[in-house]
Amino acid sequence: MSLTVNNISKKYGDFTALRGLSFELKEPGVYALLGTNGAGKSTAIRIILGMLAKDSGEVLYNGAELDPIKEKVGYLAEERGLYPKCKIVDQLTYFAELRGMKKTEITKAVDYWFDRMELNDYRDKRANQLSKGNQQKVQLAAALIADPQLLILDEPLSGLDPVNSDIFKSIINEQIAKNKYIIMSCHQMPVIEEFCSDITILHHGEAVLQGDLNEIKKSYGRVNLAVKCDGDILPIAAECGLEPTEITPELVRFKIKEEEQAKQLLKKAAAADMTIVRYELREPSLHEIFVEHITRADNAAKEARL
Amino acid sequence: MTDTTSERTGFFGKYFLFRLKSLRPRMVMSLIMSLLTFPLALGSALPVLDTLCDLVKEQNELEPSMLSNGLAILTFGLIAAAASLIILLFMLITAPSGSFVYYAKKECADMYGALPLTFSQRFWADFISGLGATLVPFIICSGASCAFVPVLCGKNDMLVELGFSNFDSAKLATAYFQVLLTVIIALIAAYAIATLITVCCGSGGISILFSFVAVGMVPALAAIFSNTLISHCAGVDMTEHCMSLLRALPPFGTLIADAVTLRPTPAEPLSLICALIFIAAVIIGAYFLAKRRKAERTGEQFVYNAAYHIITVLLLVGAFVLMANIVGSVHVSDQGLYIGVFIFLTAAPLLFFELGHYRSFKKMWRSGIKYAASLIGSIALYGVLVSTGGFGLQYSLPNAEDIDNVVLSTQDSFYNSLEARFDDPEQIKTVLDINYRIIDCEAGTNHTSYPHTTITYTLKGGGTLTRKYYTYDDMTDTLGPIFSENKPITLPILDKAEKGAAYINEISVPSEGIVFSSIPDSDVTKELIAAIKEDINSGAGGDYIGTMTFSWPTDIMSGANDPTNMYILDERISSALRALDSRFSFMIREGYTHTLDAVKKLDKDALQLESATITYANRYEYQSAEWEENGYNTDLSLDISSGSELSDDPDMQKLLGLIAFYPDVNAMTNGTRETDNKRYDGNTKIVVISSYNSINNFMYIPDEKQEEAMQLISSLYEKQQKLYEEMYS
Structure with a gap:
């Protein structure tokens, strides 16, 4: 299976929501769409699902234009859109029927998902009687009930408490284990780092960074150094040309330009007979990469205007 | 992984049934309202007819108070039925905003959009389920109430046998079904228009508001324009032709005409077909506009701005044409006030809506252009209507060869009237010629006085065409030569008096010193009437020198066995129960020698x-x-x-x-x-x-x-x- 998004663009009047977005899902896993608010993530998702007409480009599924009605695609929308006055057991059953499941399968699946989502106490409640978090769980169940191969999750963890977040994460892991193809749009960087292999960062409708997350991080190199020792490390760091970015009782953090600086610091600390309690050298976080790219893009845009 | 066509067809059914199930509360509400419409109205008429039958069988005299309870029940039934029908109409107008909620709410758009349904499946399922949830209970209840019709017909037949009513049972049943059909078509039309508006709007509140405006606008504009058209056609009777024009615009026009006249009359089959075509066009238009609708515009006031502009312009034009009608009918010194009031009443709401639409004062110059263009266009339209006599409608007379016969009657300001029917083709042509001459004189006349000359053409195809002219000149002189050609003259009041259903209330010929009041003697009356007829048929004329006034009672009691009785139970029942004293004056002219001789003989006898x-x-x-x-x-x-x-x-x-x-x-x-x-x-x-x-x-x-x-x-x-x-x- 493969999903290919080729050069899709979308304008709302004079405003360009998407400009030439392309990406591909070749292997099972989670593909992340990141971006600031209004970057075009939801627009891209709606174009893939056929809910919005694209101005140009194509969305290919296994080499052919994607027909979301024919192909079973599970979709978790960002907003709550359940039928407010219908019981959730009826709604879940209905969604399962619409996905072509047989009655016996439906009963089993509905029971399974009510258990999995810990919603058994709410089976006969109407949707408008549930909290937003519980509605979100019902919508996720509706997206997964037919066991789709392609899953699109738009802000799946927004508004969830830690317990429900864990439930969602475990479900996503299960889907990954089942070799599903998942597109996830999310603001929470730790979540992306936890699940996603490939990312696209969107800013003002354009992709400012795309690729495998690990490789992106590697390309930055290990530039974050965190040190804790029993003495004052700052003078030694200054000798190495390092300025601290964060000083806490626990740690001192430095941004290094190359690993050699980190090694020098370690040598000099050892030479000064200081005990290193903690020494951590790692790649930048996704959050840092994200902020850096967005800032760079904004600065470039400002310079272009000037 | 992929679905077959038969599975997708099944999905449509599942979606449709689920939507219908979600509309259960609406169906229950509709069922309750439906029971309060036709079933209640028909059921409440039964006690009245029952009482009437019993009373007429048992008694000769009938007092209005005997029917007061039954009338109270009937009145309540009719008011409740009308109110329930209005509630049903409101339900249907608001239904599309619920059925197509995803056109107004983005969160619903995502949810519905992701369902494995094609656009067509979703649209038709939502459309039909929304319509069916309200209309099906109504059709079932109204159909069930047909059981009342034979019972009512049976009681009506009983009254007819007693000589009480000339209302045909077959007509009663036919009228019921025709009204029912018209109401159903009207409800479907309202829903279709509301659906079209909902598709054009992106906000729930706006779609409901403009749905009411659009549905209400259709009959209002029909009434305004038909009234304007007719009021500037010399000879075309306002009420009669307004009503016939409105009946040609079913379903709303028919219902308005029926409500105004309180007389259910079927719309022409061709008009009904046109109404159905209009409804189909609206639904198809809604479908294709929905298909082209841009999902990203969900939540905006109007997805299709043209709909907003069309509605507001039509409202303005209707208001301005109405203004022209009203201003034209008031005194010149008051016209400025009326114009000022109308300008305010139209500009203020437009400003409100435009501000809400544009959300900014910067674009309000467009509103000014729209207002000015609507005003100028309306005045121009009105001017064309007036100058062309209703787009030539006033000159629309049948061809002589299409006319079977023509009845020409004239009545002067003293209510003296002459009437004659002509079958001869040459005389028909003469009457047509007179008609055209009258039109040329009448064009632009202010119709404030009683019609003086009425010409009714009966066509060979079976239809009739009537023209009434408010001629200031006494047309009896002009028409005298036609009347004097030994053609039989009919004067309904004379026939009535001859049959004893009317009596001469007063005769006054001051120049001869004759003043009588109340001549109940039937032989004397017949002699006088014979004399009058002889004078009229001789074409006699001359100055008016006296009057003869006829009177006839119209209460139920005296009319119980009267074959010429004109009051009927199918008119407003309350007025049928009141004893009315109707009068008709006939002017005696100098040349009515037979009449004068008969009156003088009476005087001498007196x-x-x-x-x-x-x-x-x-x-x-x-x-x-x-x-x-x-x-x-x-x-x-x-x-x-x-x-x-x-x-x-x-x-x-x-x-x-x-x-x-x-x-x-x-x-x-x-x-x-x-x-x-x-x-x-x-x-x-x-x-x-x-x-x-x-x-x-x-x-x-x-x-x-x-x-x-x-x-x-x-x-x-x-x-x-x-x-x-x-x-x-």
Whole structure:
């Protein structure tokens, strides 16, 4: 299976929501769409699902234009859109029927998902009687009930408490284990780092960074150094040309330009007979990469205007 | 992984059933309202008819109070039915905003958009489920209420046998089904229009608001434009043609016409077909607009701005045309005020809506252009309507060869009327020619007076066309030659009087000294009517010299066995229960020699004085319209029976010889009228009332002969007293 998004663009009047977005899902896993608010993530998702007409480009599924009605695609929308006055057991059953499941399968699946989502106490409640978090769980169940191969999750963890977040994460892991193809749009960087292999960062409708997350991080190199020792490390760091970015009782953090600086610091600390309690050298976080790219893009845009 | 076509068809069914299930509360509400419409209305008529049948069978006399309970039930039933129907209409107008909620809410758009349904499947399922949830209960309940119809027909038949009503049971049943069909079509039309508006709007509140505006606008514009069209066509009767125009615009137009006239009349089949085509066009338009709709515009006020502009412009044009109608009918000095009020009433709401639409004052210049263009366009449209006589409608007359017969009647300001029917092709052409000449004179006339000339064409195809002209000139002279060609003249009131359903209430020919009131004698009436007919058929004319007034009662009791009875239970029942006294005046012309001879003979017979009362009338001051003393009294009364000694007394003969001046009795009693330019100033004191065969003849003694008359009366009175003394001694 493969999903290919080729050069899709979308304008709302004079405003360009998407400009030439392309990406591909070749292997099972989670593909992340990141971006600031209004970057075009939801627009891209709606174009893939056929809910919005694209101005140009194509969305290919296994080499052919994607027909979301024919192909079973599970979709978790960002907003709550359940039928407010219908019981959730009826709604879940209905969604399962619409996905072509047989009655016996439906009963089993509905029971399974009510258990999995810990919603058994709410089976006969109407949707408008549930909290937003519980509605979100019902919508996720509706997206997964037919066991789709392609899953699109738009802000799946927004508004969830830690317990429900864990439930969602475990479900996503299960889907990954089942070799599903998942597109996830999310603001929470730790979540992306936890699940996603490939990312696209969107800013003002354009992709400012795309690729495998690990490789992106590697390309930055290990530039974050965190040190804790029993003495004052700052003078030694200054000798190495390092300025601290964060000083806490626990740690001192430095941004290094190359690993050699980190090694020098370690040598000099050892030479000064200081005990290193903690020494951590790692790649930048996704959050840092994200902020850096967005800032760079904004600065470039400002310079272009000037 | 992929679905087959049959599976997708099944998905449509599942979606449709699920949507219908989610509309259960609406269906229950609709069922309750539906039971309160036709079933309640028909059911509430049963007690009235039951009571009526029983009363008529058992009693001859009928008092309105006997039906008060039944009428109260019927009135309640009709009001509740009308209110419930209006609620159902509101439900249908608001239904699309619920069925197509995803057009207004983005979160629903995502949810619905992700369902494995094609656009067509989703649209039709939502459309049909929304319509069905409200309409199906109504159709079921109204269909079930058909069980009442045979019962009502049976009771109606009973009344017809009793001579009580001329309302056909078959017509009753047909009228019911036709009204029901029209109502159903109207409800579907309202839903279709509301769906179209919902598709064009992106906000729930706006779609509901403009749905009401659009649905209400259709019949309102139909009424305004049909009224405007007709009011500027000389000869085209406002009410009749407005109603017929409205009936040609079903379903709303038909319902308005039925509600105004309280008389269900079916729309023409062709008009109904046109209405269905219109509805189909609206639905298909909604479908294709929904298909092209941009999902990203969900939440905006109007997805298709053209819909907003079309609605607001049509509202403005309708308002301006209405303004032109009203302003044209008021006094010139008041026109400025009306125009100012209308400008305010149209500009203020437009400003409100435009501000809400544009959300900014910067684009309001467009609103100004729209307003000005609508105003200018409306004035231009109105001007064209007026100058062309309703786009030539007033000149729309049938061709002579298409006419089977024509009835021409004319009536002057004294309600004197002549009527004739023509079958001869040459005379039909003559009447057509007169019609065109009347149109040329009538074009632009302000229709404020009673119609004087009515021409009704019966076509060979079976239809009729009527034109009524408010001619100021007395058309009897113009039409005299046609009437005098030995063609039979019909005057419905004369036929009525001949059959005894009307009586002559008063005859007054002052120049001949004749004033009679109340001639109930049927033989006398027939003689008079025969004389009138002879004069009319002879084409006699001349000045008006007198009046003959007919009256007929229209209460149920007297009409129970009257074949010419005109009141009918299918009119407003309350008015049918009131005793009405209708009057019809016929002017006697100088040339009506047969009529005058018959009246004079009656007058001469009256002077036989079967009995006579001579009494004083008080002095009447015309200028101040006051009596000197309190009205008419009988200070002195002299009873003279025919055949008595005094009837041949010379003093009596002299007294009768003094009677030469016969003012209008009404002027004497209420001092409000002037006849033949004679005024009743002075000292008219003596009124002679003779009665013969119950005919009261008012005779008066001229002022200059009062003294002599008083002396004769005194002498006669003394003689009578002596006779009484001799009689009783």
